Amino acid sequence: MVKRLSVIDVDRCVGCQACMFACVRRLGKGGLDGTCIHIQSAGGIRKGFQVIVCRACENAPCARVCPTEALVLREGGGVKFNAELCIGCENCLEACPFGAVFWDQEHQKPQICVYCGYCADYCPYEVIALEEIEAVNCG
C-alpha cells in the first residue's frame, strides 16, 4: 500500500508551522518558499488552525486536468509530477479543492507533496502522520 500524509487531529495543531519549515529544509533551504504543506488559522487564531496538504486523492482532480501528463495518478492514490513535461498552465492549481497545489513562482510550476513524511517528524503534537492509504469501505 502506498502512503500519504494524513491529518490525524487538527484540533491539536498549535500553528507552530514547524512542518512547513521542515518541508523546505528537506530541500536544503531555510525559509518557507517551496513548502507543500500550509498551516493557517481557521478564521482567526482563537478558532484554531487548518492544515492544507495533498490528501492523495484516488482520482485526483489535479492530474485529471493536466494537459501534458506532467501530473499523473499514482497507483493506490495521489499523484506523481514530472517537471519536464509541465507547461505551467496552472490548471492543477485551480482544480485542487483543498488548495494543496502550491505554486513555485520562480519556475512557474506546481509544488505538490511527495509523501515523504519528513514534516510529520517535526510535528510535536501528532497532528499529521504518514499513513498507508486505506480503501474506503462502506460495507
Add this chain to the structure above:
Amino acid sequence: MAEIQKDPLSRILYVDLNRLSYRIEERAELFKEYLGGSGVGIQLLSENCPEGANPLGPENPIIFAVGPLVGHYPLASKTAALFKSPHTGNLGESHAGGRSAVALRMAGYGAVVIQGRSRTPIYLVITSEGVAFRDASAFWGMRSSSSVGSVLRLREEGSGLRSIMRIGRAGECQVSYACVTTETYRHFGRLGLGAVFGSKNLKAVVISGKRSLPIADRKAYRRIYDEIYQEVTETELMKKYHQLGTAMNVNPLNQIGGLPTRNLTSGRFEGADQISGERLAADFLGRRVACSHCPAACIHLAALRIPYPHDPYFYKTLMLGYDHELVYAMGSMLGIDDVSGMLQVIDETEHQGLDVMSAGVILAWATEALAKGLISTNETDGISLQWGDASGYISAIKKIVSQPTEFYRHLARGVDQAASIYGGEEFALSFGGNEMPGYHTGPGAHLGFLSGSRHSHLDSAGYSLDQKSLKEGQPLTAKGLALALMEEESWRQVLSSLVICFFARGIYTPENISQALEAIGRSYSPEDLGKIGEKILREKYAFKRREGFDLRSVRIPGRILETPSSTGMIDRNLIENALKIMTEEYDGSG
C-alpha cells in the same frame, strides 16, 4: 560568503509617512556588526531619532528588526521594536512574537524604519514588492483592536504567512502605555509603541512574504536544527512553558511571599490558588497556540463562557490569552480572585489595546489613592474602585482611554504622572517611569526593574537571583547583584539581537549559537557574541543618557522597602550602592 549575499537580511525598508513613500537601503555591515534585532535596532534608533525628540512627534521613528536565525531555526521568533517611549520619555523597546518575525524575514527585510506622520489614518501592507499605503479612516475609532484584525484578515492576502499588527483606541488616543497587538494574542506591550502608532495616524501594519533562505552547510544545518529542536520538544528545558505556561509561577511566588498583591501592600494573595496556572489549566484552558516556528506553544488561551444577563440561552465564549504577568496585574495586584472577573478585565484591556501590566499597576495605585482619600469619586467620574471588584476596573479602563475627566487624562500618562498630581508617590509602583512587573522577590528583582534598559523584568531577570539566593542561602550583596544583573542583561542583548525568545535561553548557549550561525554562513565565536552583547548594552545606555536618564537619580518607590519580600525587608542602602556600582560601570569609570 556567497550564500550570505543571497540573504535579504541586510535590506532595511524605510517608510516615510509624510510623503507616503519608501526606499530600501542595504546595510550589510550594520547587520554583521550588531547581528539584527535589538542591536541593529538601537543603532537605527540612534541614527534616526534626533536628540530630545518628542516621542509623539513625527520625528520619532519606529524601528522593527529581526535577525539571521529567523526562518532558519526554531524559537528565533521575535521582532524587536525600538522607538522613543512616550511613557518614559526615554528608550522604548518592546519585543513580540506571533508571526511578526517570520513574516518580516520572509518579506525580505531585516528591519523597517517608519518615519513621519500621515495626514489621515492609514495602514501599511509590507510585502517583497514594497509598501502599499491604504486608507484606515473607516477603522479609526473601532471599539476593539480584535475587530480591526478580523477585517484586515479578510481584506488582505497571505493567510498563514502574515503578521497583522494593530492598535486599539488606546493607541489612537495616545495613552502613553498603549500597546500594539499582533496575531490577537501577542503584543509589543510595554512602553507605549501603540501611542507612537497613534501619533503617526498609523492604525495597522500588515507584513507578509514567502521565500527561501540560503544555507552554507546543509549537513551541519540539519544536525544543529535537530539538536535544538529536540531540546525544545523533548527535554525539561521548556516544559514549564508548554505545560502550565508562565502562570505556573503564581502559586510558587505566592508561597515565598513574592506575588505583589493589592498595590504591593502584601507579597501574598489569599486568592492566589483561585487564579493560579493550575486552576486556569484545570477549568479554563481551551487551546494552546504558538508563534511561527516555535513548537513549544506557550500561548495559553482560556475559554470563558459568559451568559447574557437579560437574554436567556444567549452566551458568548471568549478566548483570552493569559500569562503570569496578566494574572499578577489584573488578578493579585487588584485583589481579584475570581477568574471570570479577572479574564473580563483582561478582555477589556485587550479591546482597548493597553499594556496590561501598566494598566493593572495604575488601577492599583488609584484604588489605594481613593481608599486613602487622595482622590474621591469626583475624580473617578463616579466609579468606586475597590479591591476585587472587576466591574469597576472594567469601567475605569474604558475611561482611561476615553478620558472624560482630568483625572483620567493623568491616569492615561502613567502612575508617575498621576502621583505627581494627586500624591501617593511612595506607593506609585514604577521604575524609571515604567510600571512594576509581577515579582517582589527581593532586591535583585527591583534592581533589575530600576537599572534594566527597558525597566522590564525581562532585561536581567533579577527575580531569579533572589530566588537562587533564597534557595541556596547565599546573601545578596550590592556588588554581586550589580555585576550579575549587568552580565545577564549584556548576554540578553545577543539573544534579542538574534531575536531568540528568552524562553529558549537555556537552549541557545554561546556555543550552539555560534554553530547555528556558522551553518548559515555567518562566523562568530562565542567570545565575539559576548563582546557584541556588551557593546549593544553600552549603546543602549548611551542613548538613555543622551535622552536624560540618570541611574543615580532613579526613584525608588517607598512601598518596595515597606512590604517584606521573599528574601525579607529590602535595604535601601543595598539598592543605592548597587546602582552606584552600575553607574560607574556604564560610565566606564568602574
